[in-house]
Amino acid sequence: xxxxxxxxxxxxxxxxxxxxxxxxxxxxxxxxxxxxxxxxxxxxxxxxxxxxxxxxxxxxxxxxxxxxxxxxxxxxxxxxxxxxxxxxxxxxxxxxxxxxxxxxxxxxxxxxxxxxxxxxxxxxxxxxxxxxxxxxxxxxxxxxxxxxxxxxxxxxxxxxxxxxxxxxxxxxxxxxxxxxxxxxxxxxxxxxxxxxxxxxxxxxxxxxxxxxxxxxxxxxxxxxxxxxxxxxxxxxxxxxxxxxxxxxxxxxxxxxxxxxxxxxxxxxxxxxxxxxxxxxxxxxxxxxxxxxxxxxxxxxxxxxxxxxxxxxxxxxxxxxxxxxxxxxxxxxxxxxxx
Amino acid sequence: xxxxxxxxxxxxxxxxxxxxxxxxxxxxxxxxxxxxxxxxxxxxxxxxxxxxxxxxxxxxxxxxxxxxxxxxxxxxxxxxxxxxxxxxxxxxxxxxxxxxxxxxxxxxxxxxxxxxxxxxxxxxxxxxxxxxxxxxxxxxxxxxxxxxxxxxxxxxxxxxxxxxxxxxxxxxxxxxxxxxxxxxxxxxxxxxxxxxxxxxxxxxxxxxxxxxxxxxxxxxxxxxxxxxxxxxxxxxxxxxxxxxxxxxxxxxxxxxxxxxxxxxxxxxxxxxxxxxxxxxxxxxxxxxxxxxxxxxxxx
Numbered sequence: 001x002x003x004x005x006x007x008x009x010x011x012x013x014x015x016x017x018x019x020x021x022x023x024x025x026x027x028x029x030x031x032x033x034x035x036x037x038x039x040x041x042x043x044x045x046x047x048x049x050x051x052x053x054x055x056x057x058x059x060x061x062x063x064x065x066x067x068x069x070x071x072x073x074x075x076x077x078x079x080x081x082x083x084x085x086x087x088x089x090x091x092x093x094x095x096x097x098x099x100x101x102x103x104x105x106x107x108x109x110x111x112x113x114x115x116x117x118x119x120x121x122x123x124x125x126x127x128x129x130x131x132x133x134x135x136x137x138x139x140x141x142x143x144x145x146x147x148x149x150x151x152x153x154x155x156x157x158x159x160x161x162x163x164x165x166x167x168x169x170x171x172x173x174x175x176x177x178x179x180x181x182x183x184x185x186x187x188x189x190x191x192x193x194x195x196x197x198x199x200x201x202x203x204x205x206x207x208x209x210x211x212x213x214x215x216x217x218x219x220x221x222x223x224x225x226x227x228x229x230x231x232x233x234x235x236x237x238x239x240x241x242x243x244x245x246x247x248x249x250x251x252x253x254x255x256x257x258x259x260x261x262x263x264x265x266x267x268x269x270x271x272x273x274x275x276x277x278x279x280x281x282x283x284x285x286x287x288x289x290x291x292x293x294x295x296x297x298x299x300x301x302x303x304x305x306x307x308x309x310x311x312x313x314x315x316x317x318x319x320x321x322x323x324x325x326x327x328x329x330x331x332x333x334x335x336x337x338x
Numbered sequence: 339x340x341x342x343x344x345x346x347x348x349x350x351x352x353x354x355x356x357x358x359x360x361x362x363x364x365x366x367x368x369x370x371x372x373x374x375x376x377x378x379x380x381x382x383x384x385x386x387x388x389x390x391x392x393x394x395x396x397x398x399x400x401x402x403x404x405x406x407x408x409x410x411x412x413x414x415x416x417x418x419x420x421x422x423x424x425x426x427x428x429x430x431x432x433x434x435x436x437x438x439x440x441x442x443x444x445x446x447x448x449x450x451x452x453x454x455x456x457x458x459x460x461x462x463x464x465x466x467x468x469x470x471x472x473x474x475x476x477x478x479x480x481x482x483x484x485x486x487x488x489x490x491x492x493x494x495x496x497x498x499x500x501x502x503x504x505x506x507x508x509x510x511x512x513x514x515x516x517x518x519x520x521x522x523x524x525x526x527x528x529x530x531x532x533x534x535x536x537x538x539x540x541x542x543x544x545x546x547x548x549x550x551x552x553x554x555x556x557x558x559x560x561x562x563x564x565x566x567x568x569x570x571x572x573x574x575x576x577x578x579x580x581x582x583x584x585x586x587x588x589x590x591x592x593x594x595x596x597x598x599x600x601x602x603x604x605x606x607x608x609x610x611x612x613x614x615x616x617x618x619x620x621x622x623x624x625x626x627x628x629x630x631x632x633x634x635x636x637x
Contacts, residue, residue, distance in 0.1 A: 219601040270526060271526040271530075
């Protein structure tokens with residue numbers, strides 16, 4: 001499996017009248033072919049901004065401060081707007097959270113899909129239509145031919161999201177950025193959507209960067225998981241490593257805050273306080289003030305990434321050899337007994 | 339009427355005429371009761387009519403049919419409601435999903451929390467007692483005293499929801515109806531608010547109608563759960579009974595679809611599907627065991 005998308009030392013800031021907001025801070029990760037990497041975190045932690053900035057969809061006051069993103073070995077951070085337009089949809093495409101605002105309400109679904117196809121491929125209307133019908137079937141819309149000329153408001157939320165997915169897949173991109181694609185959907189519809197993403201990955205070998213705040217959804221879909229807090233990736237590893245052997249107190253907090261359906265005696269461990277505002281972030285670890293395991297050094301110096309296994313990294317001083325030994329809370333072990 | 343029931347809903351129907359030919363049956367003949375100090379969780383997917391139930395009970399709509407009994411009074415009757423208005427309003431409070439819309443942006447937190455108590459003639463001409471009460475309420479919902487002079491726009495979503503909770507418990511109600519109070523909050527903040535609800539409920543002992551779409555949240559908080567679809571309650575049981583032993587195929591499908599933060603379990607589990615259009619709308623809720631009711635159609 002080769003690396004298809006690599007993000008190196010990526011930092012991004014917004015220049016605002018109040019000052020500089022450091023939305024993404026020194027992020028490193030790579031996405032392999034056919035892999036699903038999930039990025040989890042609370043709202044405002046920078047996960048959506050990261051996705052949008054890879055596609056250069058952010059407003060003008062956003063500025064990449066350092067680092068680069070490489071798609072198939074090419075540094076796309078330096079690309080001009082013209083080259084980005086050739087890239088978007090064709091190599092890398094995105095599904096947004098709200099299917100209602102993604103689709104144009106006045107244009108029939110079929111036309112919105114063929115538009116995306118003909119943007120990148122020089123083919124006739126008829127061929128594009130045939131391809132669009134195939135796509136609609138791929139994403140599981142029955143009677144696609146009958147529904148081809150219907151406007152989005154004829155469709156339910158789940159079906160709209162399927163149409164959005166069809167548009168995103170129109171030109172066979174190598175990478176799909178899925179930004180909370182199931183958050184606006186009901187649980188039963190969400191389950192179908194996740195199965196669909198898994199089956200599309202199997203059939204097309206597309207790599208997916210899956211952004212979510214729901215650890216349950218992530219457990220179902222992701223091969224690897226990156227936990228993001230205040231613009232930084234604080235822990236990254238395979239799904240099993242993150243869910244059963246996490247090392248960062250923030251990951252423990254997120255896991256403990258989920259009221260698990262499978263747990264009989266529900267005790268909820270909330271994380272005190274709120275995520276920080278990234279306008280002039282404090283020195284040291286931004287999570288320290290909410291972290292009951294915080295050490296004195298956390299308030300002075302931000303922890304580096306410690307390696308736990310070839311695939312598992314976490315940024316917490318607790319992993320330093322000099323740190324006191326702390327047993328992770330019990331709820332980070334397997335949450336459901338067989 | 340059951341003596342211990344504090345709120346009883348009997349055959350509640352709430353229809354909305356959309357056009358000459360179409361009437362939306364948002365709530366279609368549902369009955370349930372909530373006992374003193376009980377937490378009743380109502381779950382359902384979007385469009386199942388669960389929010390309409392909350393609003394109908396609060397008297398925000400004119401009922402199409404059915405009765406709502408509160409503490410032995412038939413409050414769905416406008417005459418009974420008018421003669422007991424002050425008492426009913428003091429003892430029934432509601433918390434909405436969108437706290438930004440539920441709080442007046444031009445009132446300070448102090449005035450927001452004080453308003454229902456003033457309306458109920460509590461602490462009349464006793465500003466010190468009122469202020470002491472407000473400080474106590476703020477403290478109970480985990481906000482500092484300094485929040486008194488702030489405006490809702492200056493608060494985060496979690497803090498606004500805390501203010502809404504403080505406002506609702508101020509009059510010491512017998513029942514609080516919460517319509518998706520945590521749906522728009524972050525996971526870590528959700529956990530904070532859920533724990534807060536649990537603590538306050540234990541302290542004040544109010545009954546609680548908790549409406550949510552998230553089954554795991556309902557399991558955490560409720561004593562009894564009702565599952566809604568298409569305006570009907572399809573299954574109702576004591577919480578653990580419902581989660582251990584779901585009977586209706588829709589409940590089973592819903593439970594199987596809830597994602598659990600456990601990759602090994604998640605990858606191996608089988609998701610059941612239920613086609614809601616198969617649901618026959620004729621039938622009624624039948625009691626199958628002392629703590630379990632299910633919607634059955636006549637065969």
